[in-house]
Amino acid sequence: MDEDAHTGRPHAFVVEDEAQVRALVANVLVASGFATHQFSTAAEVEEARGVYAPRLVVLDLTLANSDAIEVIRNLGTARFGGRVLLMSGHDTATLAEVQRIGEAHGLSMLPPLQKPFRANALRALALLALDDRSAAGLTIDLETALRHNWLELWYQPKIDLSTKLMCGAEALIRLVHPEEGVRAPGTFLPLAGSPLYVPLTDFIVRQALTDWSRFAAHNMLCPLAINVPASVLQRPDFVSNLRNHLPKHPKFPGLIVEITEDEAISDPELAREIAIQLKLYGVHVSIDDFGSGHSSLSRLQELPFREIKLDRSFVHGCAGDERKRRMCEAVIQLARRFDIVSVAEGIETAADLGVLMDLGYRVGQGYLFAKPMNSTDFLDLVITRSSTVRA
Numbered sequence: 001m002d003e004d005a006h007t008g009r010p011h012a013f014v015v016e017d018e019a020q021v022r023a024l025v026a027n028v029l030v031a032s033g034f035a036t037h038q039f040s041t042a043a044e045v046e047e048a049r050g051v052y053a054p055r056l057v058v059l060d061l062t063l064a065n066s067d068a069i070e071v072i073r074n075l076g077t078a079r080f081g082g083r084v085l086l087m088s089g090h091d092t093a094t095l096a097e098v099q100r101i102g103e104a105h106g107l108s109m110l111p112p113l114q115k116p117f118r119a120n121a122l123r124a125l126a127l128l129a130l131d132d133r134s135a136a137g138l139t140i141d142l143e144t145a146l147r148h149n150w151l152e153l154w155y156q157p158k159i160d161l162s163t164k165l166m167c168g169a170e171a172l173i174r175l176v177h178p179e180e181g182v183r184a185p186g187t188f189l190p191l192a193g194s195p196l197y198v199p200l201t202d203f204i205v206r207q208a209l210t211d212w213s214r215f216a217a218h219n220m221l222c223p224l225a226i227n228v229p230a231s232v233l234q235r236p237d238f239v240s241n242l243r244n245h246l247p248k249h250p251k252f253p254g255l256i257v258e259i260t261e262d263e264a265i266s267d268p269e270l271a272r273e274i275a276i277q278l279k280l281y282g283v284h285v286s287i288d289d290f291g292s293g294h295s296s297l298s299r300l301q302e303l304p305f306r307e308i309k310l311d312r313s314f315v316h317g318c319a320g321d322e323r324k325r326r327m328c329e330a331v332i333q334l335a336r337r338f339d340i341v342s343v344a345e346g347i348e349t350a351a352d353l354g355v356l357m358d359l360g361y362r363v364g365q366g367y368l369f370a371k372p373m374n375s376t377d378f379l380d381l382v383i384t385r386s387s388t389v390r391a
Helices: 019-032 042-049 068-077 092-104 119-130 142-147 197-216 238-245 261-266 268-279 322-337 350-359 375-384
Strands: 011-015 035-039 056-060 083-088 151-160 165-177 181-183 224-227 255-260 283-290 307-310 341-345 363-365
Touching: 011 019, 011 042, 019 035, 019 056, 019 119, 035 042, 042 068, 056 068, 056 119, 068 083, 068 092, 083 092, 083 119, 142 197, 151 197, 151 375, 165 197, 165 363, 197 224, 197 238, 197 375, 238 268, 255 261, 261 268, 261 283, 268 283, 307 322, 322 341, 322 350
Parallel strands: 011 035, 011 056, 056 083, 165 224, 224 255, 255 283, 283 307, 307 341, 341 363
Antiparallel strands: 151 165, 151 363, 165 181
């Protein structure tokens, strides 16, 4: 059975021994268009393959009473034609070795994810598995992309839900290949901790602030948000480099630096120190993909962040899923308690928007309002809506 009989969605297997991580991955895959099935052993996967023909298998390296290599051997023997996505908390060298084993068994391996990973990275790879045209040439080397100037920043508006006016935008990295077109981040971003994130972040900072000056010339004075990995944020020269690129515009509203929940709590003292230092220059820190990690809400109370962004896997379908709605409610209560801006990302339906507005979310982001767009199209949007853009 290639697709779910009721929804028409392709099947995806989530093979992971930790129930919480399984549920998180399944939520992201459902929001990406899959019908999911969750397993913790190689035997369960083999039994399910007799019923379903998954297009994607998300596979942890260590399983209950088994491991990823056992699953890989079974899939290779069966000449599995879907995609395999490895994820693990093991070191990058081990992950790369298992990746090579999968390729040696003739499997179509997506770029692997190292835990903790961003939900956006998982989502981008899941979308690749949905697109049969991406079977060849999945990865492009980031170093090559940087050298040939193939990288662009695209922008997705953030909307004030009380006024429906634009109140900011998030900068999202895209690779625009001269022959293959636009590529999602999952096809070119390296594993966490790669030294290539240093020149990549430098590009993002410089380009975002240059673009802000272009937008400001057309009265778009809202703050932009960029994503910065902890490995770069914690470098001694990050703040000084960022400070040197900040615009001198008298109405510059500051910059928002987004870090993931897991990064925020991995070293809370250092995170607090950096957040306070950045605040001196009008740069604020946001907790991105909240709910996708393993922290308790109380662990965030001492961190001086400006906003908290609920992960889209909980936003998508919250109108019809009581568990997701409760998560949305818990996060808005946290935001109120600590006087933090609450942001819901991944809003795609009017029904979900209605729930979020009833709960009191202040800012929304998602396809219901606008998809990410290149800077030229975003500037056209700014010019068109210049009378409704609020700083």
